[in-house]
Amino acid sequence: MSKGTFVSEHESHFTVWGFIKGFAKLVIGFLLVLQGLIGLIILLLFVGVLVQVTNGIAGSNDPVSISIPKDAALVLDPNGVLVEIAEDINPLDVLREEAYGMSEPSQIEVHDVVKAIRAAKDDKRIKGLVLDLGALGASPSSASKLHYLADEIDAFKESGKKVIAVGDYYSQDQYLLASHADEIYMNDYGNLLIYGYGSYGTYLKSFLEKLKITTHVFRVGTFKSAVEPFIRDDMSPAAKEANIAYLSVLWNKYTQSVEGARGLAPGTVEDYANNMGAIMKTVDGDFGKAALETGLVDGLMSRADMNEKLMEAFGKSKDGKSFKKVGFKRYLTSLDDDDDTSAPNIAVITAAGTIIDGEAPTGRAAGGDSIAAQLRKAREDDKVKAVVLRIDSPGGSAFAADIMRDEILALKAAGKPVVASMGSLAASGGYWIAADADEIWAAPTTITGSIGIFGYFNTFENAAAELGVFVDGVGTTDLSPILATGIGPLPSSAADIIQQSTENGYDRFLTVVGNGRSLEKDYVDSIGQGRVWIGERAIELKLVDHLGDFDKAIEAAAKLAKLEKYDVVDMKEKRTTFEIFMGNLSTTALKALGGDEAKRNDSAVAKLVRAAEEKAEFFEEFNDPNAAYARCLACE
Known part of the structure; x- marks a missing residue:
């Protein structure tokens, strides 16, 4: 045996023993973590049971009794x-x-x-x-x-x-x-x-050019300014006018x-x-x-x-x-919740936030599937006689907006009136879902309109080439090169297809508004083109029927349904604090095991992290399957 490979019996014993001790520590550490997690889960379950029992005894809808001094x-x-x-x-x-x-x-x-x-x-x-x-x-x-x-x-x-x-x-x-x-x-x-x-916006055209990033924009409408920050260094005259x-x-x-x-x-x-x-x-x-x-x-x-x-x-x-x-x-x-008596119901469904495809938590975004499910629930509930769709959204996914619209049409076909009540913002996709309502109510200061479609993304072929990175290969069709798009360029055939789809989406938007509002398509196009309108002007343009707040919209729904006595009910499923707690426990536990947040204790760093998370959430909202967006970025 050569000197270079010689290991003494003592050293060999030490190495094996060290491995056994290290492995034992790993196992013990894992068991301690597991024990802690099991203990936490048991504690949460115990607290949850107490909460549920307390609610059962006191009545979960009962107001909290508080002492208020006279005068x-x-x-x-x-x-x-x-x-x-x-x-x-x-x-x-x-x-x-x-x-x-x-x-x-x-x-x-x-x-x-x-x-x-x-x-x-x-x-x-x-x-x-x-x-x-x-x-x-x-x-x-x-x-x-x-x-x-x-x-x-x-x-x-x-x-x-x-x-x-x-x-x-x-x-x-x-x-x-x-x-x-x-x-x-x-x-x-x-x-x-x-x-x-x-x-005021930040314009990036020259910046992107310096980085050799290629911008691809697909849009219809003179006033659809959502993509201007990527293709201009200033605000266009049309956008300034609007x-x-x-x-x-x-x-x-x-x-x-x-x-x-x-x-x-x-x-x-x-x-x-x-x-x-x-x-x-x-x-x-x-x-x-x-x-x-x-x-x-x-x-x-x-x-x-x-x-x-x-x-x-x-x-x-x-x-x-x-x-x-x-x-x-x-x-x-301390205030009583509104009682749901034996009287007929007017259902309130709120679409707030960016419209995205799929499901979304209430208040964070308006998930097409989530809102559609609430509309369907109202349609299938015999006690619901009318629906008020409350909209506070800049729009978003055109596909998701159309999914909601299908359920609105189904409600009307079932003989249940639908009144759209616009909050501060009901633009682009937000208007798409309002267009087919029996009546549209807006505030004088509601920001609405923005009837237009756009698509946008970047490719990095020129920036990559500067660094000596290239994409090459073969494919079976003229569209196969789209598989390399990103680091590779966007094929001209693909760009043509996307633009045609965008134009089709805009034509579909015009048709939705024209049919819903009983307006000629050419007229809708003349007030569309992506232009933003304010509530008091929108009524003159026949985009809305009445100016009034949420309460007026409720009254209008009752009138359309010929109801004198009624209860107003929210279709959103209310979850208890414990249900929210447990619903997010598994995700939180997984994050805790990763330990990726254990060192975020510096406030400056925390702000940067949160800013990055918000930017990531912004891009996650662009999930339309057709990459077609009816969204007013300038309104947000």
Whole structure:
């Protein structure tokens, strides 16, 4: 035996023993992990049983009993982003986000806020309303939701109860609501910045060219600007024309609402926005004084002084340190759910978010199969006599939109009226699913239209060639080279096929709208071409039938179904917290085993990770089987 291969008996024994010890540690480690997982599952099952038993005893639909002081104020302090319908929250996700510094803003359903305000109006225990809106957010396209809430605040004031707004500062959106209060107070070092509405994008044409990335765009419509960021370095004149038209209406409605509520002269708000620099010079650069002098707020004071002001209005709490109050969330949990009696039902089905093919969780996206299943459920339920389809979507997959449309047509064929109620946004694919409704209702500030189709993707053959990477091979047909598309180029024959499919999709869209709205196809094309319209203009163009909120749409459905007494029911299947908890347990456990998130404890890193996840989720929404999209990216 050579020296190089000689191993002593001691060394051989040591090596074998080391292997045995290492293997034993691996097995023990695995068993410990398994034990921990089994223990966690047993604990969750135990907690779930307790929850279910408790709900069974107390009645899962019973409101929570809370103590509300006499003459208390309802503090409207929603903490999150205003949405049409919130997605189910997985408690495990909440714990994970808190542990790794990845918390996201919660979602606040606009109808929950309305429910609380309406209940408080007639609640003898509630003396008034305090608007504390510092944690409320709204997307740029959520104007109609804010106006809906502003109208509810005005209706609340009709009861004679006072409304007071307080805040360290006010964003433009928050101030729209605050302006409808009887009194507005702001921190003496706060600010109120009003800047109007705008539409600005990042344009990548030159950037993509520098990287030698080839852009392939397939579209129909002069105004279908969704793909402009990839084929231009600026906004096209057509897009500017369309965008400024609907933005101007949003701005006019905003200024009219604020000036009307505050009793200000027309033009005051626009002057404040356009001449902020000059106004600031008159008050030595003090934001608070600028707002006060313009008449946008009634007083500037510290938090302590605001608290004193509220104690004067509503009385002191038991400890004497604050005013008598009940918070928004606590008050909401005390309210009764709407009962489903023996009366006929009007079903509400909400399509909120991007329309995608397949199924999707409520509130995250409008899955074609998910919404279609709810429509089918309403059709098959003999108690349901009419349907209100609530839409708050920029569109998305044309295929998924058509799947929903088939169920809408089936509902109508079954003799059940369908009323489309547009929220803040019902554009492109969102309009596709509305077109066949018996009636379409929209808010004056609803963003709609965008009747057009597009397809888009990139190939990297030139960038790859720069790095010395090439694709080559053989195929049996003229279309076989499409298998190499990506690193390889897009065959011209394939590009021609995709463009023809896109044009067919647009023609289909025109036909859907023409048939649904009883309009000539040429006329639909003239107002289509991908152009965005605002609600009050859409009614003139015959794209909608009436202007009105969600409640008006419900009344319209009842009228079409000839119902005097009815219950409004949501077709969405409600899941308990425990069901959500357990439904996501397996996925969470698998992620935990991978250990890929154990080091995400730096907030900056967490933000980058979340940004990357959001971008990935954005691209995952483009899953149409025909790669044809009826989506208004400019509206989002």
